[in-house]
Amino acid sequence: MRIALLLTILGVxxxxxxxxxxxxxxxxxxxxxHAPAxxxxxxxxFGILGGLFIAGQLLLAFVIFRARAHNGAPSGSKAPRFPRGDWRFEAAWTIATTxxxxxxxxxxxxLWSQIRLHDAEP
Incomplete structure (x- = not known):
């Protein structure tokens, strides 16, 4: 199931x-x-948000792949670590998004004010 999800995410x-x-x-x-502006x-x-979308999808695919690798590991291997969360990272991410x-x-x-609030031509 994880392979199908991983392939779907990469396909999208x-x-x-x-x-x-x-x-x-x-x-x-x-x-x-005003059309060129x-x-x-x-x-x-679109470029900024598209770049963030690509980064997010690649990170999601990496996490799914990593979880799959840990679930198929032999019984003697270490269990996957789940970090508790870091408020600094969450604050930085929220501030960057804002x-x-x-x-x-x-x-x-x-741009909108340049279009709408200009003087009328004589």
Missing amino acids: LLMSVWLFVVHPWWFPAGVSA MDHQFTVA CIFFGLSLAGGK
Whole structure:
């Protein structure tokens, strides 16, 4: 069962990367002067979040593979260790996630204000 789960996770990961790299469909042709800036903002956000998705899926596959290796080990081997948790690691991860989303929000807000709050042309 773990092999099937591992292969499914890796399959989803490879398919996601393929869709990102090949992009059989993408943005429609831009019809406004702001389209390139909006496309760039989306591409940056998609790249950051896609990279985090890939890292998370690879970590999940590693953990599943590692657990499988321990379950099939001979009886004389050491049992797998399960760390209790580290509040510093959890705090750092939460702060990093907050900074990423806050930064993307600021960049998107700046772009939105440039589009919406400009002076009307004469």
